[in-house]
Amino acid sequence: MEEVLAKYIPPAAVPTCLELIKKNDVHLKIVNQRVTRHGDYRLLPDGSHQITVNAGANPYRFLITLVHEIAHLVAFKAYGRRIKPHGKEWKRTFTLLMLPFINPRVFPQQLLPLLALHFKNPKASSDTDAKLSVALGQYDPPTxxxxxxxxxxxxxxxxxxxxVFKRGQKRVKRYECVELATGRIYLFNPNAQVEQIN
Structure with missing residues (x-):
């Protein structure tokens, strides 16, 4: 498992991640890139815990996603399965699990202030934090x-x-865009990745 993790996360994060995986008896499954999510956690019918993470993620996004999913497992164990998936118990758990990683040995210096800000009140997805998402995107393969x-x-x-959409005005945080086929208006986060049509 150590060799596998070393391919996907920053080297300095491997020992702590390995400890989290073993301690929580996680079956980690690395899957092909999914558009709708970076990872997920499932309690399987046999009582085992499975976490999937997209293989295509850069090492920093992969690490955040892995800890995000482990936080679901830890929060459910500690507070019961009736808590909200991204409620205050999960937020507290996610922040505590991430603290050992938020340092310059694991993350590049330029990401540290954004991570510190994000983990004051983590969102259901790092993608909803536009500044952090764009900063993490700098470490993705070219696209x-x-x-x-x-x-x-x-x-x-x-x-x-x-x-196909036409970009409209920016509202407070998101962009109003019109779907050309239907005329319906949708709101897009500023960090949504799309293919520009000339």
């Missing part, structure tokens, strides 16, 4: 995608599912 905030006003873009 032909753009962020919504990079698309000019009135610019046209396509989603992974083929739907």
């Amino acid at each position: 032909d995608k753009n962020y919504i905030f990079e698309i000019p006003l009135g610019g046209v873009f396509r989603l992974y599912n083929g739907k």
